Amino acid sequence: MDNTIKERLIAIATEARKNAYAPYSNYLVGAALLADSGKIYQGSNFENAAFGAGVCAERVALGSALSYGERGFDAICVCGSDVSITPCGVCRQALAEFGEIDVYLL
Numbered sequence: 567m568d569n570t571i572k573e574r575l576i577a578i579a580t581e582a583r584k585n586a587y588a589p590y591s592n593y594l595v596g597a598a599l600l601a602d603s604g605k606i607y608q609g610s611n612f613e614n615a616a617f618g619a620g621v622c623a624e625r626v627a628l629g630s631a632l633s634y635g636e637r638g639f640d641a642i643c644v645c646g647s648d649v650s651i652t653p654c655g656v657c658r659q660a661l662a663e664f665g666e667i668d669v670y671l672l
Contacts, residue, residue, distance in 0.1 A: 575643035597623035602638035
């Protein structure tokens with residue numbers, strides 16, 4: 567992947583992070599998912615007082631892409647609140663359903 571696309575993913579994930587809704591943990595996450603079509607889908611995490619009812623940014627981006635008919639993906643960039651950011655097990659499995667995807671973490 568060329569640097570221009572990486573920089574675009576970084577910018578979109580960083581911007582998506584600003585839209586996160588995390589009033590309980592204050593752990594804001596944004597994601598940018600690059601589809602095989604070249605389109606980029608963004609997602610932000612959101613929490614709920616009913617713990618477990620929230621959704622991670624990665625799956626929000628994936629759900630958005632799937633709702634537009636995308637089924638192949640090249641890369642995802644995830645931007646978190648600190649250096650411990652990594653997709654959770656559920657997100658890893660959701661992404662793995664669609665083959666190998668490069669993961670960039672900010």
